[in-house]
Amino acid sequence: MPAQPDSFDFAASGRRVFAVEADALAAVAARVDGAFSAACRAMLACRGRVVCTGMGKSGHVARKIAATLASTGTPAFYMHPGEAAHGDLGMVTDADVLLALSYSGESDELLLLLPALKRQGNTVIAMTGRAGSTLAGEADIHLDVAVPVEACPLKLAPTSSTTASLAMGDALAVALLEARGFTADDFARSHPAGALGRRLLLHITDVMHVGDDVPKVAPEASISEALMEISRKRLGMTAVVDADDRLLGLYTDGDLRRSLDDAQIDLRTTRIDAVMTRTPRTVDADALAVEAAQLMEAHKISGLLVTSGDGRLVGALNIHDLLRARVV
Structure with a gap:
């Protein structure tokens, strides 16, 4: 029988989520290794843009990663994989790098795109929670974001896994920012309407x-x-x-x-x-x-x-x- 709202310990539930997700981040951080460095080098050498893609919750994370990359000196945009299969794939040039997110690594919409991208010569970086998945195997570089357990007690809603993917995206963006020597002035130029942009650009x-x-x-x-x-x-x-x-x-x-x-x-x-x-x-x-x-x-x-x-x-x-x- 579910607990009554007036007796349920909401704070304890919230603290448990933080603890579970903190453990998940620690587990993923321990796997930031040569594959991460290879992904950074591929993005740094990219003559085009980093195309971020994913379905469902992974799509939301991919959209945020694209925005973070773009605002910190790495040209990037989000492409919906479903729309890509119906024409939007034409936005991807042979100079672009693909960053594909799917925790299961078996998203049909993503797998459908791989043959065309491979023929075009695009470097494919996969971010999944299963190293043995189809997407991980087909990718040139695989970033492992597997988490011990989801924070959702039903083990259904993506929680720890999306947090880990977001953190991996932030890690990529910051590593590239530092490698490029990206400065506060550079950040301001891409944020002219923001407070920092006004402070650093307005004369x-x-x-x-x-x-x-x-x-x-x-x-x-x-x-x-x-x-x-x-x-x-x-x-x-x-x-x-x-x-x-x-x-x-x-x-x-x-x-x-x-x-x-x-x-x-x-x-x-x-x-x-x-x-x-x-x-x-x-x-x-x-x-x-x-x-x-x-x-x-x-x-x-x-x-x-x-x-x-x-x-x-x-x-x-x-x-x-x-x-x-x-x-x-």
């Missing part, structure tokens, strides 16, 4: 205000004229520049509050160069946007002027620009 020039949108006044301008420029450009600051746009100083909303506290300052007659900050924080136009965010955080400021190598003002940005770009 100051991508987010800064330029041209007429950059607040700037001459050194002889009055404080009130500078305030009008700040209001028009809405960045909470204005640069003070000479006739050649070389940066002389900065005046901000915070400076205004300090000016108002000084009874000797007349907003209409006091020149801006008398009250400006003469050595403001700046950022180079070629810097990454994340560097601007780090500067703002470190110095507790909300805006930065962007300068060229010769000290000319080329742009401006504030924290809201970085927030809109999702850099911070």
